[in-house]
Amino acid sequence: DIRRSGFITIGYRGSYTLGRDSQTDAKFRRVARIMVCGKTSLAKEVFGDTLNESRDPDRPPERYTSRYYLKFTFLEQAFDKLADAGFHMVACNSTGTCAFAHDQTDDKIWTSYTEYVFYRE
Amino acid sequence: DIRRSGFITIGYRGSYTLGRDSQTDAKFRRVARIMVCGKTSLAKEVFGDTLNESRDPDRPPERYTSRYYLKFTFLEQAFDKLADAGFHMVACNSTGTCAFAHDQTDDKIWTSYTEYVFYRE
Amino acid sequence: DIRRSGFITIGYRGSYTLGRDSQTDAKFRRVARIMVCGKTSLAKEVFGDTLNESRDPDRPPERYTSRYYLKFTFLEQAFDKLADAGFHMVACNSTGTCAFAHDQTDDKIWTSYTEYVFYRE
Amino acid sequence: DIRRSGFITIGYRGSYTLGRDSQTDAKFRRVARIMVCGKTSLAKEVFGDTLNESRDPDRPPERYTSRYYLKFTFLEQAFDKLADAGFHMVACNSTGTCAFAHDQTDDKIWTSYTEYVFYRE
Amino acid sequence: DIRRSGFITIGYRGSYTLGRDSQTDAKFRRVARIMVCGKTSLAKEVFGDTLNESRDPDRPPERYTSRYYLKFTFLEQAFDKLADAGFHMVACNSTGTCAFAHDQTDDKIWTSYTEYVFYRE
Numbered sequence: 001d002i003r004r005s006g007f008i009t010i011g012y013r014g015s016y017t018l019g020r021d022s023q024t025d026a027k028f029r030r031v032a033r034i035m036v037c038g039k040t041s042l043a044k045e046v047f048g049d050t051l052n053e054s055r056d057p058d059r060p061p062e063r064y065t066s067r068y069y070l071k072f073t074f075l076e077q078a079f080d081k082l083a084d085a086g087f088h089m090v091a092c093n094s095t096g097t098c099a100f101a102h103d104q105t106d107d108k109i110w111t112s113y114t115e116y117v118f119y120r121e
Numbered sequence: 122d123i124r125r126s127g128f129i130t131i132g133y134r135g136s137y138t139l140g141r142d143s144q145t146d147a148k149f150r151r152v153a154r155i156m157v158c159g160k161t162s163l164a165k166e167v168f169g170d171t172l173n174e175s176r177d178p179d180r181p182p183e184r185y186t187s188r189y190y191l192k193f194t195f196l197e198q199a200f201d202k203l204a205d206a207g208f209h210m211v212a213c214n215s216t217g218t219c220a221f222a223h224d225q226t227d228d229k230i231w232t233s234y235t236e237y238v239f240y241r242e
Numbered sequence: 243d244i245r246r247s248g249f250i251t252i253g254y255r256g257s258y259t260l261g262r263d264s265q266t267d268a269k270f271r272r273v274a275r276i277m278v279c280g281k282t283s284l285a286k287e288v289f290g291d292t293l294n295e296s297r298d299p300d301r302p303p304e305r306y307t308s309r310y311y312l313k314f315t316f317l318e319q320a321f322d323k324l325a326d327a328g329f330h331m332v333a334c335n336s337t338g339t340c341a342f343a344h345d346q347t348d349d350k351i352w353t354s355y356t357e358y359v360f361y362r363e
Numbered sequence: 364d365i366r367r368s369g370f371i372t373i374g375y376r377g378s379y380t381l382g383r384d385s386q387t388d389a390k391f392r393r394v395a396r397i398m399v400c401g402k403t404s405l406a407k408e409v410f411g412d413t414l415n416e417s418r419d420p421d422r423p424p425e426r427y428t429s430r431y432y433l434k435f436t437f438l439e440q441a442f443d444k445l446a447d448a449g450f451h452m453v454a455c456n457s458t459g460t461c462a463f464a465h466d467q468t469d470d471k472i473w474t475s476y477t478e479y480v481f482y483r484e
Numbered sequence: 485d486i487r488r489s490g491f492i493t494i495g496y497r498g499s500y501t502l503g504r505d506s507q508t509d510a511k512f513r514r515v516a517r518i519m520v521c522g523k524t525s526l527a528k529e530v531f532g533d534t535l536n537e538s539r540d541p542d543r544p545p546e547r548y549t550s551r552y553y554l555k556f557t558f559l560e561q562a563f564d565k566l567a568d569a570g571f572h573m574v575a576c577n578s579t580g581t582c583a584f585a586h587d588q589t590d591d592k593i594w595t596s597y598t599e600y601v602f603y604r605e
Contacts, residue, residue, distance in 0.1 A: 006560065066514075069512075083126065083127075092212040095216055096580065113596065150279060195308065200249040210359065215337040270430045271372075271429045317372065318401040322402070354476065392495055454575060455576075471581075
């Protein structure tokens with residue numbers, strides 16, 4: 001009997017350009033890819049065919065992964081699927097840094113990593 | 122029957138000038154624009170005519186968006202509307218970075234992105 | 243009947259000098275000013291005469307503000323007043339950045355902004 | 364009757380050297396000093412003789428402090444004492460920055476400030 | 485009777501390369517080592533033989549450590565073991581900074597420290 005309870009973490013790396021002109025224009029949240037970490041059996045149960053396992057193939061059910069990602073890029077869609085399966089968001093955190101500037105435009109790229117931790121009894 | 126339950130995320134980019142003289146003067150929180158992410162039907166239900174959909178028009182109800190924003194700029198007003206509709210704040214996070222300096226004033230602009238995650242059963 | 247329920251956010255900008263000599267000495271938390279954001283009626287109810295409204299005068303009760311601040315500078319004193327009025331802390335976040343160095347001492351000033359979100363049913 | 368209910372905040376400044384060689388070696392958490400903020404009567408009740416009041420002497424019970432610190436440096440030991448006295452952790456946050464490099468070694472010192480907020484009804 | 489209740493903190497230092505070419509490619513979460521802080525008796529009870537005590541040997545049960553680490557590197561596996569033993573995640577936080585660039589590649593290494601606080605009644 002594969003365990004029902006467990007943790008799943010959803011994470012994404014955001015990027016935001018801090019150009020001189022762009023400084024005033026409010027940039028919307030951009031999510032390139034939603035990553036999924038946790039027991040492979042739970043990830044498959046919650047996300048089914050919207051899950052991409054190509055970067056961590058052939059993982060037995062009771063094993064863990066941090067290399068699955070989703071085929072859609074709306075965070076709240078992932079949150080809703082987790083809640084539908086009985087998971088609750090228990091914590092989240094975020095960290096970011098300012099990276100190199102693009103040669104031509106002198107814009108600075110600000111990269112962030114944000115994750116949301118879900119748990120099902 | 123459009124689902125009642127779901128997540129809505131409220132986010133904003135703050136900016137704060139770190140000029141030499143301004144260092145001691147406590148700057149109040151400045152919110153240029155409040156962004157709304159989640160299922161379009163939920164966003165419309167909670168914020169109604171205070172919602173600006175111009176940057177993501179013609180989204181069917183069951184779809185998701187991260188390009189809606191509000192016509193007012195008080196965060197607590199958005200929080201109160203969400204609570205009135207039965208949503209609870211379940212998490213929040215914030216990340217920030219120091220960007221380029223203005224040519225003339227040599228002040229550094231510190232940009233931050235903060236988001237608040239709400240959920241309704 | 244002015245609504246009892248609502249959110250109040252407490253925030254402050256901290257500063258911390260990263261001088262060469264000071265690196266080992268543990269600096270205590272320094273809070274220059276505690277800012278209060280939310281509905282003006284709720285802020286007045288909780289903080290009464292310890293509230294400074296000078297930077298946002300003549301706000302009608304049902305309106306919102308993010309320019310009130312307190313006459314004392316102990317965070318926990320503000321937290322206790324909120325709890326006494328039936329508010330609960332539901333989230334907090336913090337972001338910080340390293341700013342310019344002082345000309346003479348070459349110390350770097352590290353500025354942070356931390357906020358605590360409270361809610362009353 | 365000195366009030367039983369209230370908030371206590373535990374905080375520490377961490378430091379972590381980002382040397383070229385040290386980049387791969389996982390550094391354990393180092394806590395130089397655990398700072399205690401809140402009402403002096405509550406701090407004394409929870410931490411008793413493990414509390415150092417030397418930097419804020421002669422504080423009447425009902426007053427607040429942010430300059431007490433502990434004689435031990437294990438965070439979880441402080442958390443356990445708070446829980447034993449009926450306090451619950453309600454939130455935590457952390458912020459950090461990269462400071463100047465040491466002249467000789469060119470290692471960068473990364474300083475962080477983390478705090479944990481506890482509350483007793 | 486060794487106390488059952490207490491706090492355990494799980495932490496890890498992540499690293500992420502911000503090379504020019506790598507900027508678009510979404511990097512998965514990389515956890516080099518999972519560190520365990522708290523009372524040694526609790527850490528041993530929860531993690532048993534998956535715990536590495538080599539960097540803090542001969543700690544009596546009632547003492548505390550911040551130098552244990554795990555033999556596996558999946559965070560959710562650690563979370564699941566803690567939940568199985570009756571612990572609940574009560575908070576988490578994260579902080580990060582941009583460090584020096586590699587001489588050859590000029591990529592910047594972004595180091596982060598994230599921790600998750602668990603508590604058992």
